[in-house]
Amino acid sequence: MKRNVLIIGAGGVAQVVAHKAAQNNDKLGDLHIASRTLAKAEAVIASVHEKSAMKVAGVFKAHALDAMDTAAVAALIRDIGVQIVINVGSPFVNMTVLDACIETGVAYMDTAIHEDPSKICEIPPWYGNYEWKKRDATKAAGVTAILGIGFDPGVVNVWARAAADMMDKVHSIDIVDINAGSHGKYFATNFDPEINFREFTGTVYSWQGGKWQENAMFEIGKTWDLPIVGPSKAYLSGHDEVHSLSANYPDADVRFWMGFGEHYINVFTVLKNLGLLSEQPVVTAEGLEVVPLKVVKAVLPDPATLAPGYTGKTLIADFVKGEKDGKPVEVMIYNSADHKEAYEEVGSQGISYTAGVPAVAAAILVAEGVWDVGQMVNVEELDPRPFINLLNTIGLPSYIKDDQGDRLLQYEI
Amino acid sequence: MKRNVLIIGAGGVAQVVAHKAAQNNDKLGDLHIASRTLAKAEAVIASVHEKSAMKVAGVFKAHALDAMDTAAVAALIRDIGVQIVINVGSPFVNMTVLDACIETGVAYMDTAIHEDPSKICEIPPWYGNYEWKKRDATKAAGVTAILGIGFDPGVVNVWARAAADMMDKVHSIDIVDINAGSHGKYFATNFDPEINFREFTGTVYSWQGGKWQENAMFEIGKTWDLPIVGPSKAYLSGHDEVHSLSANYPDADVRFWMGFGEHYINVFTVLKNLGLLSEQPVVTAEGLEVVPLKVVKAVLPDPATLAPGYTGKTLIADFVKGEKDGKPVEVMIYNSADHKEAYEEVGSQGISYTAGVPAVAAAILVAEGVWDVGQMVNVEELDPRPFINLLNTIGLPSYIKDDQGDRLLQYEI
Structure with missing residues (x-):
């Protein structure tokens, strides 16, 4: 059982994750959202409150964060006491955020493969270039890292x-x-x-x-x-x-x-x-x-x-x-x-919706222990049944x- | 009768003007070419010599010039002693070059209407916005100014x-x-x-x-x-x-x-x-x-x-x-x-060729006195016959x- 979620990013997908997490905050606990620009994170929370999306009364706080800075991400995770990080920031920040999760022992998930801003369309193996190099470190730390849990991938x-x-x-x-x-x-x-x-x-x-x-x-x-x-x-x-x-x-x-x-x-x-x-x-x-x-x-x-x-x-x-x-x-x-x-x-819009809702479903399954596997996985390595059943009830x-x-x-x- | 020509600009059309003027330097006298970047003007002259285009031995000199600066243009005209200016620089410099010609009493010609860099597609009357405002000053100075003597206009x-x-x-x-x-x-x-x-x-x-x-x-x-x-x-x-x-x-x-x-x-x-x-x-x-x-x-x-x-x-x-x-x-x-x-x-290429050759034909007619009308004109106000006959002999x-x-x-x- 894990509680309390940090959403990284404040774009269209983060907006969906925030709303869907709020709709399920009875299962997820405290919610936090961090973005390079504090105002963008605050705007997402304002939109959540505007729709009265919080299922139960609870915490939803905005933070300014440079997600390219592993130490800053780790410090925020410790400071606010979250056990699940949903990374829906730019794909340029995957590795720094993952490192912070390994360091602090909290669950990690993202919706797209890591990209180096200076490289375009790297050759296969894509996951092998970055994420999979951290498989051993993730397992050693007992950290659940679910790669690519948007819609596609996901x-x-x-x-x-x-x-x-x-x-x-x-x-x-x-x-x-x-x-x-x-x-x-x-x-x-x-x-x-x-x-x-x-x-x-x-x-x-x-x-x-x-x-x-x-x-x-x-x-x-x-x-x-x-x-x-x-x-x-x-x-x-x-x-x-x-x-x-x-x-x-x-x-x-x-x-x-x-x-x-x-x-x-x-x-x-x-x-x-x-x-x-x-x-x-x-x-x-x-x-x-x-x-x-x-x-x-x-x-x-x-x-x-x-x-x-x-x-x-x-x-x-x-x-x-x-x-x-x-x-x-x-x-x-x-x-x-x-x-x-x-x-x-x-x-x-619908494309952000389809990318954001699955990440929240995964977070709920991690929170409930169903998908809290203590290692790095791609989504097809997990039992698909509870996830498909859950998605049927939360919009997809x-x-x-x-x-x-x-x-x-x-x-x- | 007027002699000695200053070409302003060092792009594709200026290249054509330079070659064609060189081929007719027995009628035109000394040749000069001025550009913001001296090396570009020098490259044009080098290309003229490479083709041995000078009809008779004579002057062809390159100069660095900011054609947006009327005083600088006038100073160069006086310094090198030209009586004809062929302006094939950017259409942004027409008015400053024309002013310098009026000030120094030398003939002016260009191949395109003046443009203000900050305005796009001004409404008619286009010539009335700039050039035609100088009609009286041009006539008072007895200056021949032939507007738009490329191919189209021209x-x-x-x-x-x-x-x-x-x-x-x-x-x-x-x-x-x-x-x-x-x-x-x-x-x-x-x-x-x-x-x-x-x-x-x-x-x-x-x-x-x-x-x-x-x-x-x-x-x-x-x-x-x-x-x-x-x-x-x-x-x-x-x-x-x-x-x-x-x-x-x-x-x-x-x-x-x-x-x-x-x-x-x-x-x-x-x-x-x-x-x-x-x-x-x-x-x-x-x-x-x-x-x-x-x-x-x-x-x-x-x-x-x-x-x-x-x-x-x-x-x-x-x-x-x-x-x-x-x-x-x-x-x-x-x-x-x-x-x-x-x-x-x-x-x-051919498009620069068709734009540049007519300007040289006009310069020859001004040099010979045939088109040296001592006022500002658009091309259709001049006798077309000597011009058409001359173009027949020099490539168009x-x-x-x-x-x-x-x-x-x-x-x-």
């Missing part, structure tokens, strides 16, 4: 495990992420443009035939027949979960498919080909050194401003093929979130479609 | 006058500018991107039915059937010559049409809609204030680097309709330049197509 890994548990052998895992929503702007990214574009500027790695296959972004497209949003074009993309799932299911093909509209691809292609997505500085005729990507970020709408006008739905699905009792089996497990409903509930129900029909995925435990 | 104005002189009444003047060449890059502008994009980011003004008509860029497109390059799509655009021609032929419709490929339009549209063509500074997340357009300029290829690989042809034409002896008449006057041939002759022949066929336009004077 729920999709849990689904892959759940589907694999229904089979004797897994042949392929295809994860499809479609945002069929509309923000009504000419162009905008749903997360920080700097992070968002970094996902798509390099080589696309997928795991096929027992080895890494390399493709260019937008090289391989496929139209998927999906519930709720209908047939949707998605493109083979690199993504965190491809790495951990391929390590845990090395005999299966593991692919990630991201949905993009033609307009997004066109704008992205123009910016990329012109060199405007580069993180390498250029010098203007006037001698000013500037990183083009940071200027693109400056002219694009702040993703946080998109939520109020966002309409439509997300659809994320795992297609898992394998065999059971010598016969081929195929299941699709999926969820759909509604942007407008998410905004009404927690003040963020999982549905399964197979030869027995299309229904809620719910376990008897 | 030769196209001369052609309009030549066509008008063939008619009793002019109904319409349509100027069509097509670059059917290829620089082989993903995207590049043929002039300084900052100047190039400024032409297309505002309202498009055309003169129709005796008044200004306003349209959006790329709103009105038309496919023109052209010699050499074939049918070509061009879009109603604002351009310097629309203003002066509409003032001199107020009863005619005056329109300018610029050819754009779909790819150019797409890139332009993406950049414009994202706000990346703005000259208004934005602030990055790191607090750096930066003008997006200057960053776009920094990532695009330097137009000066395009020339060596440029292939294909330009085609610029005037379509003039009117009546003669009560019957409708219609003429097309046109020129086509070849990028590769231009590069081989003067080290610049004019062709005319009417009901009598398609032939070189050459005058018996």
